[in-house]
Amino acid sequence: MSLLPEELFQMALNVRDPWFIEKIDFTPDKKRLDIWIDFIPGSRFDCPDCHNPDCAPYDTSEKIWRHLNFFQFKTYLHCRVPRVECKKCGIKQMDVPWAREQSGFTLWMDALIVLLARKMTISAIAEHIDEQDTRIWRVIKYYVEEARSRQDLSSVISIGIDETACTRGHQYISLVVNLDNSKVIHISKGKDASVVSSFKKDFSEHKGKPENVHRFCCDMSPAFIKGIEENFPAASITFDKFHVMKIMNEAVDEVRREEQSVNQLLRKTRYIWLKNPENLTEKQLNELGSLKDMNLKTGRAYNLKMSLAGFWNHYNPEVAASYLKRWYFWATHSRLTPVINAAKSMKRHWGGILNYIDSRISNGVLEGINSIVQSLKASARGYRNTSNFMTMIYLRCGDLHFTLPT
Numbered sequence: 070m071s072l073l074p075e076e077l078f079q080m081a082l083n084v085r086d087p088w089f090i091e092k093i094d095f096t097p098d099k100k101r102l103d104i105w106i107d108f109i110p111g112s113r114f115d116c117p118d119c120h121n122p123d124c125a126p127y128d129t130s131e132k133i134w135r136h137l138n139f140f141q142f143k144t145y146l147h148c149r150v151p152r153v154e155c156k157k158c159g160i161k162q163m164d165v166p167w168a169r170e171q172s173g174f175t176l177w178m179d180a181l182i183v184l185l186a187r188k189m190t191i192s193a194i195a196e197h198i199d200e201q202d203t204r205i206w207r208v209i210k211y212y213v214e215e216a217r218s219r220q221d222l223s224s225v226i227s228i229g230i231d232e233t234a235c236t237r238g239h240q241y242i243s244l245v246v247n248l249d250n251s252k253v254i255h256i257s258k259g260k261d262a263s264v265v266s267s268f269k270k271d272f273s274e275h276k277g278k279p280e281n282v283h284r285f286c287c288d289m290s291p292a293f294i295k296g297i298e299e300n301f302p303a304a305s306i307t308f309d310k311f312h313v314m315k316i317m318n319e320a321v322d323e324v325r326r327e328e329q330s331v332n333q334l335l336r337k338t339r340y341i342w343l344k345n346p347e348n349l350t351e352k353q354l355n356e357l358g359s360l361k362d363m364n365l366k367t368g369r370a371y372n373l374k375m376s377l378a379g380f381w382n383h384y385n386p387e388v389a390a391s392y393l394k395r396w397y398f399w400a401t402h403s404r405l406t407p408v409i410n411a412a413k414s415m416k417r418h419w420g421g422i423l424n425y426i427d428s429r430i431s432n433g434v435l436e437g438i439n440s441i442v443q444s445l446k447a448s449a450r451g452y453r454n455t456s457n458f459m460t461m462i463y464l465r466c467g468d469l470h471f472t473l474p475t
């Protein structure tokens with residue numbers, strides 16, 4: 070069996086009745102392949118609205134779509150696309166099976182762009198396929214929005230929320246994550262209480278059931294707490310243990326800085342006190358050991374930090390509560406002002422810290438997501454606005470299933 074090139078491309082492009090490939094124009098010196106598609110004269114079309122099968126073409130207009138390269142040659146499809154006359158609906162623009170409405174790319178090209186965007190920056194894709202990045206953004210946005218519109222969040226019960234610095238300046242965005250699968254389900258501009266109400270609205274629009282959300286994990290920011298209490302009154306809040314430890318670490322660091330001004334031995338020891346012991350080198354561990362023997366204020370603050378770290382390993386709520394109470398007594402009697410302040414801040418958030426013992430949730434996964442977000446940001450000279458940046462986070466960190474229109 071031998072096929073004409075037209076027949077071969079017809080099969081490869083899945084062009085079917087009433088469409089056919091009329092001609093192919095290959096111009097190697099212009100590095101182009103042009104394929105003209107037409108419809109069989111006398112064809113009848115289905116009305117795009119009411120599917121009435123007997124609509125005659127009314128008029129046509131020429132359209133061009135960029136298709137996947139044919140080897141190194143840029144490939145374009147051309148077609149005169151009809152408007153049809155439906156007896157019920159009037160004059161209607163026909164869709165074509167190889168491209169989305171209003172799109173200048175074929176569906177194969179769309180699929181390639183979405184696939185590449187999972188690993189490449191938009192500016193790299195733009196360079197690779199030699200197109201303007203604005204055209205590529207339009208494709209990505211369409212598919213992300215389309216996939217989000219089909220998202221079913223009805224089984225989400227456990228939620229983490231955290232803010233992260235945005236593309237430029239002091240702008241923030243807040244990420245809302247399904248803690249059961251570590252996927253971003255909502256992104257909001259800002260980091261105030263309205264983040265939670267905007268999440269609730271969006272969540273409900275995606276089949277989420279606010280009354281089924283049992284647990285939130287967040288830092289101790291009053292805005293998130295207020296937002297959660299107002300919008301999800303039945304949910305319990307667990308304060309993220311990494312944020313709690315961060316507050317304690319900052320207290321240790323403050324004690325060290327003050328003490329360092331009168332004790333030269335503490336110079337260049339910052340990370341020894343801040344890192345977890347298992348992440349220290351042997352040399353650093355030895356240094357830590359000898360410093361700890363010297364009855365330094367920093368050493369006492371450090372011991373309080375390590376003792377607080379032990380809290381999270383408890384499973385029995387009563388034992389954990391009395392452990393934290395004893396720790397609080399010890400911390401507030403340490404005569405170390407930064408530690409006392411940290412302990413008092415924890416006292417104000419007591420219930421949400423204790424909730425960890427039962428809920429076992431933390432925003433640890435958000436740290437991982439945040440590092441993806443920050444790497445997107447670093448490679449993101451090409452983000453023209455925050456909305457593009459958010460689209461990219463949904464693409465890389467969301468739980469989206471992309472489908473091509475049929």
Ligand SMILES: [Zn+2]
Nearest residue numbers: 116119155158
């Ligand atoms: Zn119709």
